[in-house]
Amino acid sequence: MEFTIVSPTPESADCLVLPVLGEKLPTLGKELDTTSGGILSQAIKDGELAAKAASVLTLGLPAGLGFKRVVLVQLSKEPNDKVVRDSARSLAKALVASQNQTACVALSAAGYKKQDQKATAQEIVNALMLEVYRFDQFKSDAAPAPKLELVSLLAPKKGDLDDIEAGLVYGLALGHGMNLTRDLGNLPPNVCTPDYLAATAQHLAHTYDFSCHVLEQEELETLKMGSFLSVAKGSIVPPKFIVMEYHNADKKQKPVALVGKGITFDSGGISLKPGEGMDEMKYDMCGAATVLGVFRAVAELDLKINLVGIIPACENMPAGNAVKPGDIVTSMSGQTIEILNTDAEGRLILCDALTYVQRFEPAAVIDIATLTGACIIALGHTTTGLFANDDELADALLAASKDSDDKAWRMPLFDEYQEQLKSNFADMANIGGRPAGSITAAAFLSRFVKEQKWAHLDIAGTAWKSGAAKGATGRPVPLLLQYLSKL
Structure with missing residues (x-):
């Protein structure tokens, strides 16, 4: 699995990941909601996305929007470090279990007051690194590897690029270190x-x-x-x-x-x-x-x-x-x-x-x-x-x-x-x-x-x-x- 950073708007991918603050979508989400005929806002209004922090909902999108589906991640009205960490883990499980080959993650677009862009990127990358881990080299009939190949992290502002890159680098190194430790133990x-x-x-x-x-x-x-x-x-x-x-x-x-x-x-x-x-x-x-x-x-x-x-x-x-x-x-x-x-x-x-x-x-x-x-x-x-x-x-x-x-x-x-x-x-x-x-x-x-x-x-x-x-x-x-x- 590879990671990239895109800015200031997401590139086309199988899946777009968007944050939700209570019932509030970021600007990027509102724009997609309008072009998709209100699919996102209606799902939130109907309670399909639970109000509990770290809840995840996957929705299909009409053709021609650049994304086959969208994943909504509930950050709650007042996110904190634990919410971001738990949300990253829930998101990682959903993406790795899906049929997506590519995903663009826009959690950094949540834009709440105390958002730490480095920490957000770090948690997403590390969670994905741990979730894709498999130890099956001794099995003659191993389960298929996850399909997810490329994850793009969205940097909504140029000023966020350095922090998001630092979080990506740290999350990757931590994931590599943990997975080496897991391999040796297993x-x-x-x-x-x-x-x-x-x-x-x-x-x-x-x-x-x-x-x-x-x-x-x-x-x-x-x-x-x-x-x-x-x-x-x-x-x-x-x-x-x-x-x-x-x-x-x-x-x-x-x-x-x-x-x-x-x-x-x-x-x-x-x-x-x-x-x-x-x-x-x-x-x-x-x-x-x-x-x-x-x-x-x-x-x-x-x-x-x-x-x-x-x-x-x-x-x-x-x-x-x-x-x-x-x-x-x-x-x-x-x-x-x-x-x-x-x-x-x-x-x-x-x-x-x-x-x-x-x-x-x-x-x-x-x-x-x-x-x-x-x-x-x-x-x-x-x-x-x-x-x-x-x-x-x-x-x-x-x-x-x-x-x-x-x-x-x-x-x-x-x-x-x-x-x-x-x-x-x-x-x-x-x-x-x-x-x-x-x-x-x-x-x-x-x-x-x-x-x-x-x-x-x-x-x-x-x-x-x-x-x-x-x-x-x-x-x-x-x-x-x-x-x-x-x-």
């Missing part, structure tokens, strides 16, 4: 291995001209990453430690570092998970997929920032040589860990990554991980858990969450939770029991970033969906891209 674990993640990172680096280095087993042993390597022991698939560096700002500017959990399949190890639903543990690398998606979007937007991406990638499998409950390992930091449960492996690979990333002297470190089922119990599948040791960083991420509608909620990280990680035999245990499970996991990670501004995003409940809509969501790419774009 791939089967026999395809999306640590080596596949490394190859994807190297391909991105080559395409967008940033650096990528992959550390192999011997190098990880030299670095004494005993915690990370303990998780990888039970698999015949070798681990990979992926390091990406994007430099597009002054060399003196400290980078932001993103660290993504890359467990490409999590069986639980010796602490084996129940068989039901275990296939979804292919999604345990969605933190890594998020980092790759963000890097693509950042590079596509040419953001003037410095960014580091770290991905420890391996499988967590049971085997005769696998790490056992009761084993004690030494992390790269020198701190020892008693492993009471091998299914609490994400923190074991992240802690060495958090130690390694300090060599870049980052301004802030953000790790992203499908870390705990406890976070799903606390926040469900709507909201990402946010933990941080710095209020300014937490506030910036929460603001980005609000602006992008990629919901997150700050969770407590009081020192008292550290008590649950005490071990009689090592510096710490890798679990703290059932109470406050997501918090004690974050408390564990905080021990490896004591002198660093750090935030942890627990995306166990938000990285993918189960059931009929099963699949990766692409979150929290919107939140992180919004945060980075504001730097």
Whole structure:
């Protein structure tokens, strides 16, 4: 699907999309209504277009008007950011499900007082990018691809062109980043291995001209990453430690570092998970997929920032040589860990990554991980858990969450939770029991970033969906891209 911008009047297309403010059509809509014999106004008057915001109605048009049909989108009398976002999603569903090959979208012609033309364009483009997404390369009889090929965004005034173009560019980059993250998450674990993640990172680096280095087993042993390597022991698939560096700002500017959990399949190890639903543990690398998606979007937007991406990638499998409950390992930091449960492996690979990333002297470190089922119990599948040791960083991420509608909620990280990680035999245990499970996991990670501004995003409940809509969501790419774009 391609996008263009047209101004100041729409070009002919299969479909014209018009906004409606309550019962009010824009000037463009009034003109079309007159030439079509009042079809639009009559449908609105008859209640065919619901008054509820984001409602959509498709109407056929007489021949000779340049458009076969028109789609009316209800923005309500007083639109806000949520209405525009919801309307864009409703519109995207309607267009992608239709037989239209071309569409001209004139939502920017709504012309209400607080209309943000950049945001309007961004929401439309991103919604369409996500709606046309399909993951069917493993099906021998895939469903037909959507017919929609070309979408034109109307810029009713010359002064709107720059804002609409900026929204189009951002929406495209965000869509590409989210869909890459979704692709990686949805791939089967026999395809999306640590080596596949490394190859994807190297391909991105080559395409967008940033650096990528992959550390192999011997190098990880030299670095004494005993915690990370303990998780990888039970698999015949070798681990990979992926390091990406994007430099597009002054060399003196400290980078932001993103660290993504890359467990490409999590069986639980010796602490084996129940068989039901275990296939979804292919999604345990969605933190890594998020980092790759963000890097693509950042590079596509040419953001003037410095960014580091770290991905420890391996499988967590049971085997005769696998790490056992009761084993004690030494992390790269020198701190020892008693492993009471091998299914609490994400923190074991992240802690060495958090130690390694300090060599870049980052301004802030953000790790992203499908870390705990406890976070799903606390926040469900709507909201990402946010933990941080710095209020300014937490506030910036929460603001980005609000602006992008990629919901997150700050969770407590009081020192008292550290008590649950005490071990009689090592510096710490890798679990703290059932109470406050997501918090004690974050408390564990905080021990490896004591002198660093750090935030942890627990995306166990938000990285993918189960059931009929099963699949990766692409979150929290919107939140992180919004945060980075504001730097």
